[in-house]
Amino acid sequence: MIKKVINQKGKLDEQLLDTIEPNFVFKNKPINRFNYIENSNDNDQTNKAELLENLKKQINSIENCNLKANSENLILGDGNINSPIMLIGEAPGAEEDKTSTTFKGEVGELLNKMLLAIEIKRQSIYCCYAINFRPPEDRKPTAQEIRRYSIFLKEHISIIDPKIIILMGSSAMEAVTGINSKISSERGKWKETILKNKSYPLMISYNPSYLIRFPENKKYSWEDLKKIKQKIDEMKIII
Template sequence: MTKKMINQKGKLNEELINTIEPNFVFKDKPINRFNTLEINDVNNSANKTELLNELKKHINSIENCNLKNNSQNLVLGDGNINSPIMLIGEAPGIEEDKSGTPFKGEVGELLNKMLLAIQIKRKNIYCSYAINFRPPEDRKPTSQEIKRYSFFLKEHISIINPKIVIVMGSSAMEAVTGINTKISSERGKWKEVILKNETYPIMITFNPSYLIRFPENKKYSWEDLKRIKQKIQDLEIKI
């Protein structure tokens, strides 16, 4: 009489798989990895949106804040939340405060031109501010105010998780890096900041509102923009 051979190994493997994770379904059809990527992108966007909404609630919960008490709207950010580039300005002005969105009016038009000069459409990046409420009479934020809001800004950067951060203006520079010297001595140099074990390359440059008041400094901003373009090419970033 001949014994029938049983594939015990196959049976054990099946039992082991079902022990670790039950209800596995095996198919001969290959996985559509493009659909998987699309689903991941959707899930990533949904997660970021949820985190940004929570961040906005936390900022709005601030008490005894002169900036908040004298503003119409909290200005969080605008643009592509999955962009590899995050741009951070100083603080909202009167038009941004009214609309609740960053970089409006003449300042926004100049920013658009600056970005287009290095083949970037503003809608393809994410824009925000170091301070989320308009300072009274558009005054410069105090170091105490910058420090208070830098906690939220750093969380903001971690949520967007960009490949490059563009920092425009001395208040934004201080909020991100802690440097409070003259921006003219720091601009144009690549720096790094580490947040939650992630390292972000940072380029410090002039704010568009400053360039409107002092157009003779546009030539320096152009040099900074060229360095940003080169970094995008070096990192092979698609934007």
């Protein structure tokens, strides 16, 4: 008997910048493991809302968690669950914890302006965090906390199944990629993460809250945004 060989080898801008102110399955057929894979209809045939609700229950079942014990609400995510763009921030703050929604107040206003600068309305994308509960005193999540919640985050990504992932902040970067170096050395470069045999292109950039504290870095964030816009156009993504 001759064994069949299955081939699995993977084959605008200073003016706009000034507007960004702080106010402002395993299958029978071969799969491509290392190329960008167009989203299948698998998730379209599944109830994403139900999968997300089940994920929320799993996260809420965590025990002995200081983050959960000191938070009012679990923040899963919001926006368009069928969007091709998934934006992941670091962790919720006080306003987000009270409302159980993402990117509120001054941070949310800045994010909205940043996205509008590349012709994206925030309600057209899906936003979430690397950590689902507010850290005490809004401190940076520990490496242990990031690892613990990264399991849920990666499942979250698989459910949303985006075409592009935007990671804002070092906690988001570490949770998805495992990289724990300075974000300044990693931002602005297209990378990829592979989850459940699917490859997702991702861009690392600064978190809006960081840009509010250090506005001199907006110019670098703007460069990242332009690359994201270029990728959207190249992939002919409609948002």
